[in-house]
Each structure stands twice: as C-alpha cells, then as structure tokens.
Amino acid sequence: MDMINLAHGSLYMLGAFLAATLVQATGSFAAGVLLAIPATAILGMLLEVSVLRTLYSRDHLSQVLATFALILIFNEAVRIVWGPDMPLAMPAALSGPVQLLPGMYYSAYRLLIIGVGAVVAALLYLLVARTRIGMLVRAGASNREMALAMGVNIPWLFTLLFGVGAGLCAVAGALLGPLLAVQVGMGENILILAFVVIVIGASARSAEPW
Numbered sequence: 001m002d003m004i005n006l007a008h009g010s011l012y013m014l015g016a017f018l019a020a021t022l023v024q025a026t027g028s029f030a031a032g033v034l035l036a037i038p039a040t041a042i043l044g045m046l047l048e049v050s051v052l053r054t055l056y057s058r059d060h061l062s063q064v065l066a067t068f069a070l071i072l073i074f075n076e077a078v079r080i081v082w083g084p085d086m087p088l089a090m091p092a093a094l095s096g097p098v099q100l101l102p103g104m105y106y107s108a109y110r111l112l113i114i115g116v117g118a119v120v121a122a123l124l125y126l127l128v129a130r131t132r133i134g135m136l137v138r139a140g141a142s143n144r145e146m147a148l149a150m151g152v153n154i155p156w157l158f159t160l161l162f163g164v165g166a167g168l169c170a171v172a173g174a175l176l177g178p179l180l181a182v183q184v185g186m187g188e189n190i191l192i193l194a195f196v197v198i199v200i201g202a203s204a205r206s207a208e209p210w
Contacts, residue, residue: 001158002141004060005052006067008169008194009187010074015040015170016177016186017078020088029091033174037167044166048159056144056158075184085183088174113175120168137161 018039023032051070055063090109097105128134140147140154148154172190173182180186 001056001137001161002144003052003056004063004067006064006191007047007070007074008165009189009191010071011040011044011047011166011169011187012173012190013078013184013187014043014074014173015166016088016173016182017082017086019170019174020086020177020182021082023088029089033171036170036174040170040173041163041167044169045159045163047166048162052162053155053158071188074187079184085181088177088182090178109178113179116171116175120171133157 015036019032019036021032022035022039023029026032026035047070051066055066058066094109094112096108098108098111099105128137136147136152136157139150140152140157144154173186176190180189
C-alpha cells in the first residue's frame, strides 16, 4: 500500500488480546483464534477508514509520526480494557514434542506455527500475484491516481486489503501469544523483525529485472 504503518504491531497485540479473551469465553483455542481473526479485521478496517486513509497522500515522516502516536494510544487503551497482560495457553494436544526422526524431537505447537505460516505465505502469493484483486492492489500501490482514473475503487480496495492484513495480525498474535506472552507493548518487539523483512523484500524486488 506504499505506506509506513508503525501501528501494525498494535493490531498484532490487539489480535492476541482478543484471542485470549475469546479462548477464555469459548473454552476452545481454535474457536477463540477463528473468532479473533474477523474481529481484528473489522477493527483494522475501522482504523483505516477513520485515520490511516487521511495519511496516504502525506509524506513518510508524517506517516511515521501519526502511526507512532497510534502505538501509544493502543497501548494505553489495551491497558485500560484488559490490564497489562492476559494468560493464553497453547492447546494441551499440541503441548508436547513430535518425533521427526529417530532421536529427533520438535515442539508440536511450533510445527503448527510453521505450517500455518507456510500456508498463509502461499495464499498471499497467489492472491497478490495470480488474481485480479492482486493486480489491482499492485496497480493502486504503484500509481493510485492512474488506477482511480481507470475506474478502480482504490479506497474500498485498500480498506479491504488493510482488513486482511489486520486479520493476519490476529493469526500471528494468537499463535505466538502462548510462546511470547500476551502483554501490552508486545507489538513493538515483533515490529522490528517485520520491518527487516520488508526492507529485504523491497530491496530484492527493486533489484529484479523488468
């Protein structure tokens, strides 16, 4: 979307807290995670419509400052609603190790995370690179004005795209919560690694021959 959004880590935190709340309410880890995904997606779309949409035309410094302010707001809002932290335990069925090879064991829950990550990455690649919606997203990010002139509803498309990204934040927050703890400020820790991935990906993309 050609926007620097430091507050994306806050959506990861919100997804984790919502997942922890819904897991306690439903008594099922899977149900809690599945319910947290659309809930976080809706919150993300509301954030995009109300705040972030006004930042697309601004320079990157304005985006950084505004979304950093959102981090502070989200942290205090979560602290008020849920407190500083919440318990979130992994499913009992996945708490033990799995034997991969004779004498080689690995955490079943971590294997689940790896599997979900691989599936999500493959689906995102297919969505962005192989579908009409992905083509429109890439066109809107490259030249928003031209895409609008061609009749593409960029505001609606970007809102939907941001909702998908927020839903994926919930997936990440819910799955990593049992390993890294569900607590206020957890989004900042993961955000650094996320930006490293973005920078590497952007550099690799700019080096591709056209």
